[in-house]
Amino acid sequence: MEDIHVQYVNLEKSENLAKHRTEGFSCSKALVVRRGAPFKISLRLEGRPFNPKTDSLRVKVMLGHLYVIMPVTFSKKVSSSGWKAYIDPEDLNLQNPSIFIFSPASASVGCYKFQLGLLSQGGQRRNAFSKFILLCNPWCPKDAVYIPFEDQREEYVQNDSGLLFMGTAMNLVSRPWSFDQYEPGVLETCLNLLQVSPKHQNNRRLDYLNRNNPVYISRVVSAMINCEDDCGVLKGNWSDDFKQGVNPSVWTGSGDILRLWAQSGYSPVKYGQCWVYAAVMCTVMRVLGIPSRVVTNFNSAHDTNGNLGIEEYYSETGQKLNHSKDSIWNFHVWVECWMTRQDLGSGMDGWQVLDPTPQERSGGVFCCGPAPVKAIKDRHINVLYDIPFVYAEVNADVHTFIVGQGRVLSHSKDTDRVGSLICTKAVGFPRLQNITEDYKYIKSPTSTLTSRSSAISEDSTLRNGSSKGALVILTLDKGPVAGEPIRLTVKFINKQSVFKMMSVHLNAQAKEYNHNPSDTFWETHGIIKLAPMEVKVLRQQILPAQYENVVGDNLINLAVVLEDMATQERVLASEEFNIASPQLTIQVADEDSIVPNKEQSATVTFTNPFSHAVGGVLTVAGAGLIPDKINFRMLPLRPGGKVEQRFTFIPSMLGTRMLRGSLSLSNINATIQGFRMVFVNRA
Incomplete structure (x- = not known):
């Protein structure tokens, strides 16, 4: 036989x-x-x-x-x-x-x-x-990345799209992002990221042995997403010059970045900023099977000297000055990964902060984490890894100084501003989930502030400054929207039973989310008289023509300084805010009958809210829906004009998918976004 x-x-x-x-x-x-x-x-x-x-x-x-x-x-x-x-x-x-x-x-x-x-x-x-x-296997109870709820596994491992939250806490921007973990070549590139890391190149046997541990894997990936110590994925750029690469605001998904990196022989892709670093890391971790989500910390402190205090300086007329090495980013984006911490004990299991944006070295390289969120909340600063740095990002106090003639004219302290909102995308829904209380113990608002705020609308913001003699409250009447005036109210309160002559200075500067503001683009000055215990209200507005050319993707720092002309006592109130961009609207025909391999049609609509004509390039994409991006050139559109662009797509994957539109304007430094979730049924 x-x-x-x-x-x-x-x-x-x-x-x-x-x-x-x-x-x-x-x-x-x-x-x-x-x-x-x-x-x-x-x-x-x-x-x-x-x-x-x-x-x-x-x-x-x-x-x-x-x-x-x-x-x-x-x-x-x-x-x-x-x-x-x-x-x-x-x-x-x-x-x-x-x-x-x-x-x-x-x-x-x-x-x-x-x-x-x-x-x-x-x-x-x-x-x-x-x-x-x-x-890794988050469905296996014995795996260190096991997460016990199916909806969370679907969201944090299998979901290939999400939302990144940017802007400011009072005026959130929901930025659609495609994680692209199932797109061709992405899996292989994520595995190659481990292979080209210094850990693997220096000791391949030890690296392979250590890859059983998500703590080890996460530190390797955190270091490899930036290129500061290795041939990492992204090169950061926080200047205004992106001629040698791509403006970070243009990226809409991780797939393009990872493919460019692989195709270049692992040369860093130009350029990234914090949300790009975090989103790409989230992709890599989900590919490797480690539950991951992107988290935004609003008013994130970078405490250079570790004293849990951030210093900010203003001139006598309310202009913010660049006098401190400390800084507050209006928002900072990092990653949380779910894992047990067998190196620390069960009390530190769960979500861990990992930050691939290169800010400070950890263990000699630019990476951060995994830092247990539980340890951050309880300030266990001796726990691995990088707890003091992350703790300061969400808890530092802000010391504000008015300076002039080489001396400090006024000082105030704010203990609530840093880490005012920490959030991520909700499980299963395209909306925000507030996770601030996971990181810090929330203070109860004082009765005084509660009563003072009760008459202010939900859309408004409140910043106030107080001295012995006077109180100033700066309020935005609502969240600013592109194309509309920025309306603000300043309330002056004389706290004493004497007549006061007060000089008033209002100042607005454009700023990037992680920098001090640039020069003043709008200001007004005046004098008011306050009778004993009198309250006066000043209403102002900044017109679109005054802010359009300086804002784009930037924010605005607004400040008011009130000076008692008799005593030279000064009090400052300030607010940093973004102007909500217009949104692209996406409508899908026959939304209830979307099935694989059947052509569908959709329409993107844009209305120009600006005071002048705008044009640019519209890009439509969708993982599992459109194999390659579709680009359309949009001719200049008059103010108030509306344009509709029809396109078709053929779904290739089942389940909930994201259609994304991105309009890069050619004559304004701004990118207009829009998205629509669609569900692809079985045929």
Whole structure:
């Protein structure tokens, strides 16, 4: 009888991808599975059938030069800490046997090769080769990244789109972002990120061994997203000059960035800022199977000297000055990843802060975290990693000084401004989830502030300054919107029973989210008289023609200084705010009948709110909906004019997907965004 040999190995991709929840990676040439769960391979044998009494099978699994050899048994019993290969005795086909390969829940992440050896009764050994990619498994209770709720696994691992929150806490901007983890080449690029990291290049064996630990993986990825110490993905740029690359505001998804990085031979992509760094890191972590979400901290402090105090300086006329090495970013974006912290104890399990934006070194390289959110809240500053830095970002006090003639004229302290809102995208819905209380203990508002604020609308903001003699309250009547005047109210209160002559200075400066403001673009000055205990109200507005040329994607710093002309006592109130951009509107025809491989139509609408004509390039994209971006050139549109652009798309993936529109204006430094969630049903 002809001896037995293996004709080929069937990786049973469709069955394994479904069981391991990796169907999104079906475009990968390799089988993609998750650790802590068995996957099935089937053999096609030629010659005689397999004889369990005289023939034997073994599997050799290799990650680099690390390997494990397993005899194929007929017992389904597995150990959570070891590899296992077995044939199900209840489903035995001797001509075409199926083998299950089980990886432990602590196996290292990476691209594995495996060798199947068949030793026949004639003493002949025959081998077959293949490979598979092994990822973390948040569905497995024994995995360090296990997260116990299915809706959270869908959101934080499988969802390939999301929202990034920017602007200011009073006037949020929801920026659509495509994480693109299932787009062609992204999985392979994320795995190559681990391969080209200094940790791997310096000691490949140790790196492979350490890849079983999400704490280790997250630190490697945090360092590799920026290029300060390595051939990382992104080069940062916080200037106004992006001629050598792409303005960070133009990026709408991670796929383009990761593909550019890979195609260039791992040269850094130009350029990124905090939200781009965080979004790309979120993509890499979701690809590797580690639950991740993008988090925004509004009024984020960068405390250079570690004293939990941020100093800000203003001139006598309310102009903000660049006199401090400390800074407050209007918003800063980082990543949270979910994992157990076996190195710290169970009390530190859960969400961990990881920040790939290069700000300070950790362990000698530009990375940050994983810092347990629980440790940040309770100020456990000795816990690994980088707790003092993150704690200051959400808790520092702000000391504001008015200076003139080389001396300090006034000083005030604000303990609530930093970390005023910390948020992320809600699970399953395109809206904000407030997670501030995860990071800090929220102070109860004082009765005085509550009563003072009660008459102010929900859209307004409140900043006030107080001295012994006077109180000034600066209020925006509502969240500013592009194309409309910025209306503000200043309330002056004489706290004493004496007549006061007061000089008033109002000042507005444009600023980037992470810098001190530039020169004044609007100001007004005057004198008011306050009778004893009198309250006066001043209403002002900044017209669109006055702010359009300086704002774009920037923000505005608005300040008022009130000076008692008799005593030279000064009091300052200030507010930093963004102007809400117009939105693109996307409408989809036959929204309830969207199915794979069937052409659908949609329309993008834009109305020009500016006081002059604008034109630019409209880009439409959608992971799982549009294979390549669609670009349309928009001719100059008159003020108040409306344009509609129709396009078609053919869905390729099931489930909830995001259609995104992005309009880059050519004559204003601004990008107009819009999105629509659509659900692709089974045919």
